[in-house]
Amino acid sequence: MAQKPSIPKGTRDFSPTEVAKRNFIIQTIREQFEKFGFQPIETPSFENSETLMGKYGEEGDRLIFKILNSGDFLKKVDDETYEGRDSLKITPSISEKALRYDLTVPFARYVVQHRNEIEFPFKRYQIQPVWRADRPQKGRFREFFQCDADVVGSDSLWQEVEFVQLYDAVFSSLGLEGVTIKMNNRKVLSGFAEVIGESDKLIDFTVALDKLDKIGEDGVKNEMQEKGISSEAIQKIQKVFDLGGTFSEKIEVLKDILEPSEVGSKGIEELEFINSAIGELGLGTATLDLDVTLARGLNYYTGAIFEVSAPGGVAMGSIGGGGRYDDLTGIFGMSGVSGVGISFGLDRIYLVLEELDLFPKTVANNIKAIFINFGSKESLYCLKAIKELRAAGVAAELYPDEAKMKKQMNHANKRDIPFVILAGVEEIEKGKFTLKNMKSGEQDSVSLEELKTKIKDE
Template sequence: MSTIKPQNAKGTRDFGPIESNRRNFIFSTIRKHFESFGFMPLETPSVENLDVLTGKYGEEGDKLLFKILNSGDYLAKAPEDTLAAKDSRGLTRHISDRGLRYDLTVPFARYVSKNQNDLAFPFKRYQIQPVWRADRPQKGRYREFYQCDADVIGTDSLLCEVDLMQIYENAFADLGISDISIKFNNRKILLGLAEVIGAKEKLTDLTIAIDKLDKIPLEKVFEELEGKGFTKDQLSKINPIFNITGTNDEKIAIVTSIIGNNETGTVGLTELNKVLALGKEVGLTRIDFEPTLARGLDYYTGAIYEVKLADGSMGSIGAGGRYDDLTSVFGVKNLPGIGISFGADRIYDVMEARGLFTDIDNSIDYLIINFDDSMELDYLRLANQIRKNGHSVEIYPSNAKLKKQMSYADKRKVKKVIFFGENEKSEGRIKLKELATGTEEIISISEL
């Protein structure tokens, strides 16, 4: 048998003990803030039926779905003409009916629709699980990554928008990332702009193109829109929104002048103004109205968010929005919803680059040095006493040379080493050494 090169699938990563410990810190911090606002945990399967997933993320999103081949001879039921024509899209319908989830929002909507009679609305849930996208891997973008979502469904109250932005500010502050900006917009404003220029039916084309502004220059966005049938006159009318600067109030004034009396856009501006006012009253300081924020997913209908670093060193590290009609595709109407997501993998990269993990990298409190096999029972008893008092402890498994055991303690980032041999046992004492400082002390076992 040939030797297999032990490498990861492209766009995926392993996480060793140090990385896992750091990631768990991120997850537990975010979870704490979700729960502080009354959100409850939920988990859904990694695999969903393709009819659940397709058509919810736009044409671009559908291309990034990981599809799973049907079990058995998956080509047996494929039409001969489709095989002969090498029609991959047509063939997919016959050989695959399942896929890996693209996000956590659509599976959540499916869950709510399936269990609507058993849930108390508004229903608030959080979910911390991996998702998969067949994207081109690059810095901060992976094919398998974790999302940390919080959603509330069954109410259209704008208090939900304020709560979710508070979660963002509180959680990022707790993680040590305080230089964030919560980019905020409303899809009704974008729809209003589309209506003003006579392109209501092309809202999806507009939002998909605008959503690429952080990747391609404005002229390329306009070229794409012209290719979708937008006229130069239409684009000139909305061009001012791409050059807006100033305070939130100043930017809102400019957008209001462009929207004019358009009813849809006015509703969006009214909602946005109320959220900004409520946010100001509860001390939110990092909300930045961004009229070009589009969020290219088809299901958003109201408020939309993106969280970015002030220095621009990373793409969005959080995003979300309102999706008032999402459950209707599952036959359940009148269940407005809104949610946010934390990009855990990007958050990890930011924290690692900034050295924010220093205080959580110690993985174990004590290591008991093994001097003699005859003292194994003594070591076990001592370790159990320490654990009962809420500390982590490990016994080195063999009486190896002291240098080897101390080297192990250093690599494991042990806080304190316990020296407990025959002499210490006869005296009822132990010697402690703190590895970070080299400080040593002798104390009684009861003191420990």
């Protein structure tokens, strides 16, 4: 007996309805990207390993899918390395390429490689799949799409302001009200580490702090102490764990904590500028909030950090995130190019819209009308009409088989097609069609021109 086929964990098949809903989200995001002046690019699904490795921190490197070299991939492994059974030492010899982990690092590579063709500041958007060898769970997959927008070649904080507006515009267009755009600044985190005298443990500090909502205050403090940060040092920023109030109120508390730190004060200044500008410009349905525990463990963020959370009551991880990465292109030999970007989590946004029943009811209706098949002569008559309907922008089709009427009508019902069109001997003689509205049950005898009008107007 043949084994039942399956797909790898963390991947999914998508039905026509699911694809239609995903395309609705992608098109909405794409429209807003282009309204804000971003241009599309695409990069390969896999990169040279050296392009990706070492860019995401130790945790990220472990989640990169490596691609085995073609042919006899063990040929380049010497006996001593092979017998040592150390996968970290063997991997560079058997794998020279890897699936992309995100779209930001490939974008940085693109900028460096094409710098003589690019007009700076360069605003690009990219909507493509990425892969991570993560443990699958709700809202977390091994293969998923990212929808990124980035600007490189500008230090201006007005870019951050625009990204807050972009988040708001996209989620408002999707009908997803009440999202929270959480914001922080890596300079603030560096300031915390400096104030407690642990600047050399900045990464350990930020990785632990980023877990506050998952493991709680005591868990974060324990993890920090395990990394060698003393309880006395942690006590110096106790107010951070108790921080509440509005964005502006939090800023005032942080000014006092970070007053001794030049870099921390600079971070506060940047946050204050963005908050003030958004206060003047206003937002549609989103809320901007300051979250000083937000660290996003990626090594390349140097300024603003963004993370978007779904409306209250929806149990979902972040549905968007990003930040400024002043020195990212420097890793590819192009220093002095500042960048800032954000990403939308398509798959998680899909789950949120589904849970809140926010998809438009017509989003999956790709066909507006289907013609009943009564035989060869009738089918040819119908196909001439279908040709004209399609030219007029109406999606229509002919049922392919000369089956029983009941079967064809059931097919239309199951596919939720709004109109069924009948053309038998009598209709052909009169040059007419019988149009049936599947929702109301009404039937009309119409000409081809009337048919076009009635279907298009619905």
